[in-house]
Amino acid sequence: MSAAALALPLMLATACSGDEGASLSKSAQEGFLPPEGRITAEADIVRNLWDGAWIAALATGAVVIVLILWACFFHRKRKNSAALPAQVRYNLPIEIFYTLVPLVMVSVFFFFTARDQNAMLAVNNDATVKVKVEAVQWSWRFTTESGGKVKQVMGKPVSDYTQGPQLVLPVDTKVEFQLESPDVIHSFWVPAFLFKRDVIPGIAKEKNRFEVTTLNKPGVYAGRCAELCGVDHSRMLFNVKLVSKQEFEQNLAAGSSQ
Structure with missing residues (x-):
């Protein structure tokens, strides 16, 4: 059995491709239903999980981009300088950061997903x-x-x-x-x-x-x-x-x- 609704990206990958798609709005075909398009109380659980996942993903992407830009601009070779930036082999604070933060993120995702899955599948x-x-x-x-x-x-x-x-x-x-x-x-x-x-x-x-x-x-x-x-x-x-x-x-x- 499958609680496929909680794997929300699968909604975009349905194999149906017939003319029936024209009967749905563009947002419905893409899997993004507006609030008025949802007809069950449980749909709000899924939509909230979907929105939360997007917010978390965008926030994570923003942090990663900032770190990449920071490394590019502040650790690049200076103009008119023969010396390379300091080559650091280990950085304990950063290693702790990129180990603990993903663990926290995964734990949070797991908690909300498991909570909502249990609510969706409760009979x-x-x-x-x-x-x-x-x-x-x-x-x-x-x-x-x-x-x-x-x-x-x-x-x-x-x-x-x-x-x-x-x-x-x-x-x-x-x-x-x-x-x-x-x-x-x-x-x-x-x-x-x-x-x-x-x-x-x-x-x-x-x-x-x-x-x-x-x-x-x-x-x-x-x-x-x-x-x-x-x-x-x-x-x-x-x-x-x-x-x-x-x-x-x-x-x-x-x-x-x-």
Whole structure:
């Protein structure tokens, strides 16, 4: 199983390359969703980790550049001088600095990453809506259960995510996803979740689960497979529709659809 959302650069490397990309904003295609594009509470955890990592990386880069420039300007050979700058073999303070500082940086990165990963992957078994996600070559089967009612939606390969199987979810609700695959490795990805997870054959849905809490942002959001899985991988598209709780109950009561 994979907590791939926390490896955020992978969001930029999805193998999907079909026409469905045109349906997303430029920022969404690049993996940088604006605040209004995120539809789960957990997405804010990922975005904060992403922003913090960028700030730390830029700060580290600035320090390195300053040190390089300092060495270049203050330890260069002087004009009209035959003598070289002092060649120092050891400098204990600097060696301590470049040993301890990276250790501190790695420790800080590890702490925040582990903290956020645990929060993202926590399953409390109290979700009011449960969705069984079955990834097959090359589409999706969604089985939604809530309050004793069950609805199943089966899709087929499409060229636009709006034509794919639609997963209807209520706003302001905790949803548990259970992932299964009968054939090859797929990856369940809704960009607006800022999270994706591998769907691996042989791993029971009880062991490959995650939860999200939807926000009050009704709309239709693109979804896709983010793991190269075969000839129609780029057409393995679906969409998630966030609706009011009343509309969700009506949709659930309508029963299964193909």
